[in-house]
Amino acid sequence: MSAEVSFVTKLLQSSMLWPAVMLCVLLLGLFLWFRRLAAALNGELQKEDLSAGVRFDLEQARSTAIATRQTCKFFFWAVLIGFLTYIAVAGTPMYGYTMEWINLAVRWTHVIAGIMWIGASFYFIFLENNLNRTHGLRDELAGNLWAIHGGGFYYVEKYKVAPKVIPAHLHWFKYEAYFTWLSGFALLFIVYYADARSFMIDPTVADLSPAASVGIGIGSLILGYVIYDRMCSSKLILDQGRFALVGMVVLGAMTYALTHLLSGRAAFIHVGAVIGTIMVGNVFFTIIPSQKALVRAAKTGQPLDETLGKKAGQRSLHNNYLTLPVVFIMISNHFPSTFGHSWNWLILMVMVVSSAGIKHYWNLLDRGLKRTWVLVVSILALVFMSVAISPAFEDSLDAAIPATFEEANAVIQARCVQCHSANPTDDQWPNAPNGVMYDTPEQIKAMADKIMTRAVRTKTMPQGNKTGMTDEERTILKRWILQGAKIQ
Numbered sequence: 059m060s061a062e063v064s065f066v067t068k069l070l071q072s073s074m075l076w077p078a079v080m081l082c083v084l085l086l087g088l089f090l091w092f093r094r095l096a097a098a099l100n101g102e103l104q105k106e107d108l109s110a111g112v113r114f115d116l117e118q119a120r121s122t123a124i125a126t127r128q129t130c131k132f133f134f135w136a137v138l139i140g141f142l143t144y145i146a147v148a149g150t151p152m153y154g155y156t157m158e159w160i161n162l163a164v165r166w167t168h169v170i171a172g173i174m175w176i177g178a179s180f181y182f183i184f185l186e187n188n189l190n191r192t193h194g195l196r197d198e199l200a201g202n203l204w205a206i207h208g209g210g211f212y213y214v215e216k217y218k219v220a221p222k223v224i225p226a227h228l229h230w231f232k233y234e235a236y237f238t239w240l241s242g243f244a245l246l247f248i249v250y251y252a253d254a255r256s257f258m259i260d261p262t263v264a265d266l267s268p269a270a271s272v273g274i275g276i277g278s279l280i281l282g283y284v285i286y287d288r289m290c291s292s293k294l295i296l297d298q299g300r301f302a303l304v305g306m307v308v309l310g311a312m313t314y315a316l317t318h319l320l321s322g323r324a325a326f327i328h329v330g331a332v333i334g335t336i337m338v339g340n341v342f343f344t345i346i347p348s349q350k351a352l353v354r355a356a357k358t359g360q361p362l363d364e365t366l367g368k369k370a371g372q373r374s375l376h377n378n379y380l381t382l383p384v385v386f387i388m389i390s391n392h393f394p395s396t397f398g399h400s401w402n403w404l405i406l407m408v409m410v411v412s413s414a415g416i417k418h419y420w421n422l423l424d425r426g427l428k429r430t431w432v433l434v435v436s437i438l439a440l441v442f443m444s445v446a447i448s449p450a451f452e453d454s455l456d457a458a459i460p461a462t463f464e465e466a467n468a469v470i471q472a473r474c475v476q477c478h479s480a481n482p483t484d485d486q487w488p489n490a491p492n493g494v495m496y497d498t499p500e501q502i503k504a505m506a507d508k509i510m511t512r513a514v515r516t517k518t519m520p521q522g523n524k525t526g527m528t529d530e531e532r533t534i535l536k537r538w539i540l541q542g543a544k545i546q
């Protein structure tokens with residue numbers, strides 16, 4: 059009978075009903091309000107006697123109001139349809155399947171928006187580095203470039219400051235970045251927060267509640283951006299090298315904290331989301347506002363504030379260096395040997411620093427500076443790390459770090475004999491399972507290979523980890539066995 063609970067009953071009983079209704083009402087209210095605002099601004103703009111500055115400000119305000127109105131409309135429908143779908147499928151066999159398709163659609167959007175964003179970013183950095191800045195340029199130009207692509211010839215000119223007349227149709231690159239962030243944030247909910255217990259939390263790392271893990275996840279995004287933004291407005295920004303160094307130390311500290319609070323996989327994706335949020339924040343809070351101020355000054359004939367362009371340029375450069383690291387982190391969940399390793403935070407930092415190094419080499423090369431050593435050092439760092447975390451290398455280290463029988467035996471007496479003994483104390487196993495007992499040194503030595511398989515490699519013993527064995531204890535057993543399982 060319970061499978062046939064009607065849609066309306068499920069709707070009314072859902073704990074998400076009121077949050078969803080309130081969110082929809084809020085979005086609808088905002089939509090109506092921004093619609094009126096846009097109409098009012100439009101009315102203002104019809105007036106003939108507006109000064110250039112006022113006209114520009116009104117136009118900007120109108121386009122922001124229209125964009126916000128559209129966004130509210132989009133999210134209103136997304137929340138409404140999403141919630142009703144959720145109610146329809148929750149508790150039915152269709153739930154997992156539906157979630158998979160929602161995941162697919164949003165992930166697809168995210169990747170496409172990300173390609174468009176990073177592609178444009180790469181293209182403009184390429185332009186900047188490859189412009190002809192010397193031959194036959196008009197006075198007002200900083201450089202130009204001829205290119206052939208897709209069977210057409212293209213000619214691009216960059217102005218030193220701004221053209222005398224700002225063209226009516228000026229293309230802005232911003233929605234790629236915004237959609238990347240919005241779809242990425244939605245994915246965090248769909249993939250991680252919807253099932254926080256499985257994907258956010260690893261009880262052997264920290265036994266958090268789902269709400270706490272989600273709070274830490276979202277909090278890290280805000281904290282990351284705030285720290286970065288403070289750094290940019292401090293004196294640190296004057297010294298690129300030191301800025302990069304401090305930035306890496308801060309990111310390292312956040313990575314360390316996240317990997318000690320969340321599951322390895324969730325920690326990685328949140329470091330990626332922190333970096334992604336910083337990058338989109340740069341576009342939203344600095345680059346686009348600076349560009350608006352530049353266009354406004356050009357349109358109203360006021361002197362251009364050069365620091366604005368410089369600030370936007372700095373942030374844009376930071377974004378450029380973060381592209382390779384963020385792309386690795388976004389695909390990192392396919393690589394358990396990185397996020398699943400006990401040194402996962404260090405591995406991530408090596409990946410971030412060396413991929414930023416590769417980007418650095420590449421940027422220098424575009425400018426005609428061939429610094430091969432930067433590339434070699436970056437790649438070697440990755441190669442050395444991959445060797446250092448390989449199971450074979452770890453084993454050879456463990457074989458060299460002494461572990462006595464007394465230490466190994468202490469572990470077995472603490473974690474195994476509850477079941478594997480002539481007199482088990484476990485409530486479930488009154489007799490030693492499979493007749494396997496660890497009461498004497500000889501019994502233990504005889505089982506060394508199987509202990510290695512079950513308690514070290516596959517971690518399938520103790521059964522259900524009922525006796526709470528730690529990774530350190532497994533390492534002690536491993537070292538003792540690799541050193542020949544001697545009982546003297």
Ligand code: HEC
Pocket residue numbers: 470473474475476477478484487491492494505508509512513519520521524525527
């Ligand atoms: C809560 C009870 C329990 C504890 C504690 C426990 N085991 Fe077991 N163990 C079992 C049971 C039940 C089996 C048989 C089922 C199986 O193989 O999974 C078993 C099987 C094994 C086997 C396979 C024996 C064979 O014949 O192939 C090995 C090896 C083993 N355990 C090692 C250990 C080690 C080492 C520890 C301590 C680190 C340990 N177990 C702790 C319950 C336990």
